[in-house]
Amino acid sequence: MKNKLLKTIAFLIFVGVTFTQCKKSLLDIEPPVPLGTVDNYYSNQTEAINAVNAAYTPLSAIYNGAAWHLGDIMSDDADQGGGGGLDGAETAELENFNVTSFNPIINLMWAQCYFGILRTNLVIIKTDAVPGITPAIKNRSLGEGRFLRALYYYHLVRVFGDVPLYTNAISVAEASVITRSPRAQVYAQIIADLKIAETLLPNTYGATDKGRATAGAAKGLLAAVYLTLGDKPNAAVKAKEVIDNRTLYGYDLWADYGDNFKLENENGKESLFEVQYRSGGGQFSDFGAGQKLNTFFGPREQGVVQSAGYGWNVPTINFMDQYEKTGAAYSTIIDKRRQRSVWIPGDVSGSYTQPAQLQGSPNGFNVKKYFIPATNTLGDNGGWTCALNVPIMRYAEILLIYAEAAGPALGKPFADQVRARAGLVPLAAGLSDAQWLDAMYKERRVEFGFEMHRWYDLLRHPDPNYFITVMKAAGKNNVAAKHRFMPIPQGERDKNQALTQNTGY
DSSP, X not given: OOSHHHHHHHHHHHHHOEEEEETTEEEEEEOOOOOOOTTTOOXXXXXXXXXXXXXXXXXXXXXXXXXXXXXXXXXXXXXXXXTXXXXXXXXXXXXXXXXXXXXXXHHHHHHHHHHHHHHHHHHHHHGGGOTTOOHHHHHHHHHHHHHHHHHHHHHHHHHHSSBOOOOSOXXXXXXXXXXOBOHHHHHHHHHHHHHHHHHHSOSOOOGGGTTSOOHHHHHHHHHHHHHHTTOHHHHHHHHHHHHHTHHHXXXXXXXXXXXXXXXXXXXXXXXXXXXXXXXXXXXTXXXXXXXXXXXXXXXXXXXXXXXXXXXXXXXXXHHHTTSOBSSSSGGGBOOTHHHHHEEOTXXXXXXXXXXXXXXXXXXXXXXXXXXXXXGGSTTSGGGTSBOOOEEEEEHHHHHHHHHHHHOHHHHHHHHHHHHHHTTOOOOOTTOOHHHHHHHHHHHHHHHSTTTTOHHHHHHHSSSTTHHHHHHHHTTOTTOOGGGGSOOOOHHHHHHOTXXXXXXXX
């Protein structure tokens, strides 16, 4: 392992970002000085913990700069919004399905996932031999490495299909000739990692370590992976394990849906896993410690959020029509989830009232889910970013995974729990399997609106053409079969001639 690549990797891992333990828990990020190379690092337990902490950091860039473009804007849930014209040309490529292999959002997803994989591989390779490490910290660290590696590969395989799969620390020469592994092989590694992770990770953490991966998070992610693969029996088994052990893990639904998106409830009882952010993140950067969605999604040029809001990721009429209501007007929506998820005309916050239309939002809709008022972010780089975490998986998703996978006979009570919190009546009894699937897709859509799930739900449907049918019905006529996967970034192919391109790009 004594080569230039690994020494460079070590420098990037430890000068990039590590975590310290204080009021924002383990992920109150401070950049340290360079700590050396792989050859002389991992010399004690503290260094081993710091190495694991560094493996989490690519998630902040992924969710600041790529996940919402792919999960929301590529779907029928959201339009680009923003300032129009040349504002966000790279986002427009995705929205209009004319994406190229030079797209920086695609490149960010690829690069940050592999950055995370490099770090997790080193954690898994090196942790066993760390002098003086306690069995509890060793097992936890190895479990975190496995969980995070699975999560990064899960992002990659859903976005790109076949991708390079490696679980060791490869040299520059090896990296320049590595080929893409079949999707089935990548998924097999994801499943294997999560099965190990669920046996190594603790069920809960104390206050200073909240935000780390847990056994419940590993089981929950494994359930989601099985559902993605269409393996409903295994998805149901894993989801039910989480449900049956919810007291052990400390999981439950918040009584109020909006409680999931409050600063004071971060890493709370409904959270299986979330991306950690803190105040003071870099301004106008995907790579800072702060979360930028609050400003990016805030009503454009309105003072409800600091920096006046950029108005991106605008809810579509198609999405808004999924909410149950008593009349034609959106003001008659009875689904309580709307109030925390979407601004509609007439919504009030302090002295602010949402107007009937805005630049980029002709119907006056904006995402409210990550809303932190300007008064709460004044000390956070002028308010451009905020400290609110972004959920990756919530307990509500476990309930809906089980409901979908188990079918209407067994699953209905669990879906009805989610609906009851939203103020809705139980689903009808006696639905056919096809009707049940439609109901579950609709329920997931409104429950997880703008949590970056929708595009992947469209792709995993048992009808392989479902995403094309849905997107064309939404007016996106450029969509084609090739868009199931995004292009392999051209910059990566320039460095590695063995990387083939996806069909159609």
